[in-house]
């Protein structure tokens with residue numbers, strides 16, 4: 101029997117798609133599998149702990165946060181909670197406060213974050229220390245008991261940890277260290293997006309093999325089948341199986357169905373894109389199969405929302421969804437293409453159930469977009485935003501400041517573009533550019549240097565070729581961009597902690 105674990109901390113609002121797919125593939129090959137969403141259960145454990153009777157001398161905020169834990173969780177799980185943004189924000193802030201006080205003095209969890217005062221997930225020696233001292237992890241009393249129950253009661257012989265975010269890394273290693281120490285005969289495997297990035301983009305992962313018997317890069321189905329003595333190709337067209345997850349317990353106002361209609365990206369031309377740096381080929385699930393998968397999964401899961409996990413949903417799939425709507429609201433990432441510049445197409449998307457599109461517009465300057473290889477016209481982005489607004493589809497716009505192609509003047513063009521379209525933009529994610537680290541590759545014309553103090557860093561620092569360095573970019577964002585009245589209104593709308601995962605619930609219905 102194999103146990104797949106989704107470790108804390110990741111946003112606890114939907115079941116983990118990666119291990120749902122793996123377990124489905126292995127079950128189809130007659131390999132017995134169990135799944136454990138240790139993220140959802142671990143966070144719920146900390147909430148129970150934090151809701152314990154008030155300690156004397158605590159400040160009023162902490163007392164209120166402890167007292168209201170159950171009420172605040174109920175608010176996140178109710179559609180009503182999303183009709184009152186101010187109450188939602190207060191509930192999330194109180195819940196994060198409870199997680200903070202229920203954590204340990206050394207390390208603190210939040211709904212979408214994990215911080216250790218001494219250890220960094222970017223240093224292999226710190227991950228090994230997390231594995232050697234699992235007791236210092238705030239989830240220890242939860243996961244030690246929970247892993248004992250899973251392992252002893254079910255004849256587990258292999259534990260697979262799915263690691264997708266840096267916020268999961270230290271706890272994943274603490275859990276693996278616990279398994280190693282207490283059950284030396286049981287194998288430990290690490291896979292997932294973060295492990296893939298480390299293996300494809302980073303350096304020597306040798307030290308991590310002291311904890312893991314295997315590290316798997318990329319889609320894990322084939323490698324897991326081989327580890328289970330079933331070599332060969334995984335069956336094509338297997339859909340994720342969410343039947344063993346506690347679907348009613350996630351922090352959302354109804355069930356969310358996460359679904360990947362592809363791996364990689366159909367565009368693959370944007371320079372400095374981490375997806376490109378990792379060389380993941382584009383592997384689409386055929387449009388008709390997607391529609392059938394969704395229809396079958398919807399019948400089993402009864403979701404209120406479909407979350408497309410694709411890097412960019414391809415136009416042909418949009419057309420398929422317009423032809424045959426899934427009957428359930430949905431959202432996901434889209435590239436700005438000519439399709440979105442057409443009003444009828446956007447109306448068709450809305451009629452197919454589209455509630456929100458995540459759009460990587462990145463810059464308002466055409467020269468920057470061209471140099472980044474985005475393959476989009478800023479004129480089309482403008483049309484798309486207006487058409488989507490008119491159709492009733494919310495937009496979550498991603499902006500990237502400080503790319504090597506950008507100058508202060510281009511950043512100001514982006515600023516003007518956002519200000520001019522503020523009525524059509526519902527949410528913004530404005531990030532400062534990080535240069536992906538690719539071993540053996542030196543980007544042309546860029547002088548690069550180490551960025552973070554860690555051997556597992558996925559990024560490098562660089563000397564900006566146009567003098568538009570990170571410090572200047574941050575100053576511009578803080579002193580001008582975020583202070584602009586309309587931009588500030590959009591930023592304030594962003595759901596704290598859950599961001600784009602909860603944004604569709606605030607979008608027009």
Ligand code: SF4
Pocket residue numbers: 365366367368369370373374375376411412435460
């Ligand atoms: S569309 Fe997105 S995922 Fe695809 S290459 Fe561009 S940045 Fe990367």
